[in-house]
Amino acid sequence: MSRKENAASLVQDYAEVFICPVCGDTVEVVELKSVVCPKRHTFDFAKQGYINISTRSMKVNYDKELFAARENIIMKHKLYDPLHTRLLEVIKVEAANNPRSLLLDAGAGEGSHLAKILDQMKTVTGIGIDISKEGIRLAASKSEKAMWLVGDLANIPVKDQSLHTIINILSPANYQEFKRVLIENGLMIKVVPGANYLIELRDTILEEQKRFFTNEETISLFKQHYSDVQIEELTYTKELHQEELRDLIKMSPLSWNAEQESINEVRNREHFGITIDLAILIGKNR
Ligand SMILES: [Zn+2]
Structure with a gap:
């Protein structure tokens, strides 16, 4: 079967x-x-194995180069492996109860996080959705264990209460829609940056007043929508070599507002120690 037929057959299932x-x-x-x-509303599978259900075309602030950098950082340089390990532990507990457990990655981008997680899970099938066609095209060639959709988080094309787990990693949420599609007691996992996320990079390339941010509002909003909320902090550092550092700068929204001069200065470092500081918000849909 071709990649397209494989994808169609998974959706058929x-x-x-x-x-x-x-x-x-x-x-x-x-x-x-x-x-x-x-x-007779009809949506064709692309040959790469995804469906475009987006009803409006949207110019997004991402491009091929950014997705390639993100893919390198996640798949090749393994910068987020400790996050994946923890997410797997949490998801496996939920999936143990259900042989046909569905895991949605809301804002999947180029699909690297979801592909890595599904690689290590036997019984879980993924759905990856993102508004960027460029991202989903890359995602579809990365994993055949997920159904890949180009579409809007406000209009996820699944029935009410049909998904078991949602992950939403460093990406905007749509809680109204997430609550609709998650089963009762389904698992909502949101990953947000902590105060020290990429702090070394921010300290080097951003003006002082842009360096500080807080995730308090995000956490408080999450708590309003979900029950039994647990917040886990995950912090680690990694020494990056030049290639890794350049990919990180390319994928980082931080660099969009920075002075080119200070970005160049960092790009030319041989080594750069970086802190990954994340909060994992876990809640139940009730
Ligand atoms: Zn229709």
Whole structure:
């Protein structure tokens, strides 16, 4: 089977979960080519194995180079491996109860986090959604254990209470929609930066008043939406060599507001110690 047919066959296997993104009716997979609803709204699988359900085209502030850098940082340089290890432990507990557990990565980008997590899970199937077609195109070639969608987080094309776990890593949330699609007691996991996230980079390239930020509001909003909330802090440092450092700068939104001169200064360092400081917010959907 081609990659496209593989992807279509996975969606077919879970067709009862999906709804038409236009009218909300049930859908079926036709000839391993398209997803179609009774009103004939039709979404074709791309040859890379994803579906574009986005109803509006949107210019996003990401590009190929940024996704390539993110992919290197996550897959090759393994900067977020301690995060994946912890997420796997948490997700496995939920997945143990269900042989057809569905894990949504909301804001999956180029799919690296989800692909790495699914690689180490036997019974879980993924759904990766992102508004960036460029990102999802790369994602679809990375893992065949997930169904990849180009679409809006405000309109996730699945039935109410049909997903078991949602991860939302360093990416904006849409709690109203997340609550709709998660099963009762389903697991919501959001990863946000802590005060010392990439602090060395921020201290070097940002003006003083832009260096400080706090995740207090994000945490308080999360607590309003979910029950039994646990907050785990995960902090570690890594010595980056030049190639890793350059990829990190490329993928980092921090560098968008920085002076080119100070970015260049950092880019030319042979080594650079970096702190990854994250808060993992875990809650139950009730
Ligand atoms: Zn429809």
